[in-house]
Structures are given as structure tokens and as C-alpha cells.
Amino acid sequence: MSVYVPPTVTVDGIIFQLISDKLHVLLLQRARDPFKGEWALPGGYNPRGETTRQALSRILKVKTGIDTDSQLEILEQLHTFDDVSRDPRGHAIAIAYLGLGYDIRLGGEETQNPTFFPVDNLPKLAYDHDEIIAYALKHLQTKVVQTNILYAMLPPSFTFTQLQMAYEAVLLRTLDKRNFRKRIMNLELIKETGQVEKQGAHRPAKLFAFVHTTPWEIEDTLS
Amino acid sequence: MSVYVPPTVTVDGIIFQLISDKLHVLLLQRARDPFKGEWALPGGYNPRGETTRQALSRILKVKTGIDTDSQLEILEQLHTFDDVSRDPRGHAIAIAYLGLGYDIRLGGEETQNPTFFPVDNLPKLAYDHDEIIAYALKHLQTKVVQTNILYAMLPPSFTFTQLQMAYEAVLLRTLDKRNFRKRIMNLELIKETGQVEKQGAHRPAKLFAFVHTTPWEIEDTLS
């Protein structure tokens, strides 16, 4: 016990946001070796005394300017990646978090060029971050179908079309408009706000809001 | 970076098994302080150079006699628990694994009285292990409905009644026999083996086997 040496403990954030109706993920350019100049997920060391969430919050603030409390609607633990050789400097485990928001503003002090990339067109990535993003995306897709998690990626009010495009952006496929509306409506996932959005040379769109803006599960069946 | 001190890294196993048609979880009695004499999940330190899975495998072998490769059909990472105060000795994070098997034999070298307890009647537990078990159970319940994960908790062939009792044991509620059979059948989750089990003063039961004995997801809908 006295000679116990733990692996390095790191945290990484996979921060998703919709931009122009496409799903984007936040990356930054590494300032130092290893992988200097390459794109990577925001992350860093988790020292003793700090929870993983606290560590990630601190790191995101410094490296990207994101204030997790005010700008991320959801920040939930995803998975711990622990391949012994994932970091060339030596054994480091990474606790990955999924972060979602709808109007994330960037620009930190010690900023490392934080940039949102569309998930279907990512640059070459450092470490095993391609795997981590793939894992996070799959998780997000599952959650989108089974929960109200999309509240975290849309503004407080939105049109039905915006909602559908959000689903499509996350699922990376198209949905039938009429069936989609019926389904969402009888899940009682959203409600009308009474407002409309007039925009452009066409019929104005009703504005909706999520009924619940905290995590909520669509229940499973089984007699 | 040179003064970076990581938290202690530990791993814990939540090993479930069905015994007499009830869901049980493996606990052992702590040999040392803290919590000496109390019941706890099997677990221990994860040193640098060992993956979490390797560490847990090693620890389970020593403390419970379980050979993870041959006795656990599933051993999958669950969640990382990282409250700063969860260990009275100082900041220690625990990577928890869910383990499932159907004929787990106990008895290690340095054994600490490993015992399967029914999940609805657990003793007082050390650390935050009650929370961890609750988390694992909820996860298992979700998986049971959405995947074929129960293959890991049943022998290679079994009767339909055994299968239903397994579902009921995990979900902690009863299911309708006819509807259950219909549902399982048209999911094509299991197939007849052609064998029957003659046992007791009643009609013999057909024996079934899972179609897939590797993880498999029941797909979600969404037009």
C-alpha cells in the first residue's frame, strides 16, 4: 500500500451544440506535446481533492471560456477510458463527460483556439479522442430517443420544425413530419407557448417549450 | 505538472447472480479498517500500468476466487464514483463494473467470507456501496428490457418459466405468462433446443437457448 502509485487521472468534455441545424462538437488545438497542434477534446488533469466534475468545470473555463453552470444545460458522466497506452506519456485514465447547451459562447484566457466542428466532418484527432466522440455520439442518440434530453440543446422556445431538425441532426437521418409531430405530441414532451415566430414570406410558426427542463425518461413497456 | 498528485484509483465489482430464482449480489466482509467487519463490494486498488478491468479481475480472483474470464459472462464498466469524501482515508475514485454469471463458484486464497445476498435484503454496507448497488441494479433493469443481457444470467438451456422468473427477479415484479411468451417469441430472443426437461409430477418443459450469446440491442423505434 505504501508503494501504491495510481495512474494519472484526467477528465475530458465532449461538448455538443447545434449550429445551423447541424450537430457540432467542441475541439481545441493542443498547445504542447504530445500531439502539439493537433485537435483534441478539452480536458486536463484531475488532482486529488477535486471531483471529476469540478476538474472539468475548471478546465473548460480556462481553456474554452465556458462557464459550465450557466452555459451547459447538461453535463453528465459518460464513461472512463483506461487503455494503458492511450497517452504516450504513460498510463492515464480519462473520465469523459457529455455536455450539452444551446448558446455556448467561447473564448478563454489561456485559449487554445476552441472551435465547434460538425460531427460528420471532424479533423484528425489526438489520443483516442475519435473513439471517445463516437461513444458519446452513440450515447446521445440513444438518450435523444429515450429521454427529453434535447431540452438541453434548444432555446427555451422553438418551432416544431426546429425541434425536428434537432432530432435529425443528432440521429443523422430524416424523420417523417406528420408522424414526428404526432409522436412528440402524445408523449407530452412539449407544450405551446402561445407565441408565434413571424419570419420570412410564409405562414408564421407556433412556438413551443419543453414541459420538463430537467432529465426525464420515456418509460419502457413490458406487461 | 511536476507536483500533480492524482486521487487514489480503485475498482469495484457489482456481481449479480440468480440463486433460487432471486437476484443476489456478491459482498465480502472487510478484513481491515476502515469499516472492518462490515460488508462491502469486492474491490481494491488500481495501480498504474493495469487497466481497470485487469485490476478488478486480479482482485476478484484473490478475494473471492472468481475467475472472471471463465465464470462471468459479462463484465462491463458502469460508472465512476468520485465523491471526494467517499473514502475516509482520503480522495479515492471507484470505477464500478457490472458482472453477471450463472454458476459462480466462490472461495479464494485470501478469502474474506464472500457471500451472495438477495438484493431485497442487504446488510448495512461500507462506503457508498449501497448507492453503487442501487445504481447497478437500475442499470441492469434497463438493460434487461432493452437487450438480451439475461443470457449472462441463465445456463445455456433453460425453460420458459425459468426465463420468466429471471426477468421477474431482476425487475422485482411479476409478468403475465402469456404476454411474456408472445413478446419474447416475436423478438426472436430465444430458440427451442429440441430437448425437454422432465422434472416432477407434471408436464415436461421444453428447453430453450438464447439466439445470441453476445450483447445485442432490441432496437428503438422512431419513424
Next chain:
DNA sequence: ACAAAAGTGTTAAGAATACACCCATGT
């Protein structure tokens, strides 16, 4: 009047639920 996006309904097939009796065997 036209362009542009919003909004809406029906039918058919499949899945979920509620519910009770007959079947094959051992003693």
C-alpha cells in the same frame, strides 16, 4: 399570383394488454 415554410388526417399493420382454461406427467 407566386414562393416558401407551416400545418394537418386516414388507413393499415403491428404491438400491448387483459384475461382463464386445458395438457402431460408422476404418484
Next chain:
DNA sequence: ACATGGGTGTATTCTTAACACTTTTGT
């Protein structure tokens, strides 16, 4: 013959899936 668990069917309701036209507005 009886006790024991194995095995089966139907009617109803709800959900899913496929599919195309009308409405409201700005220019």
C-alpha cells in the same frame, strides 16, 4: 384421480408507418 407446473388464444386498444395536400404569410 388428483396435484403440479407447462402450455395456449382472442378481443380490444394503442402505436407505428406510409403517404400529399391546404394554409398563411411576404413580396
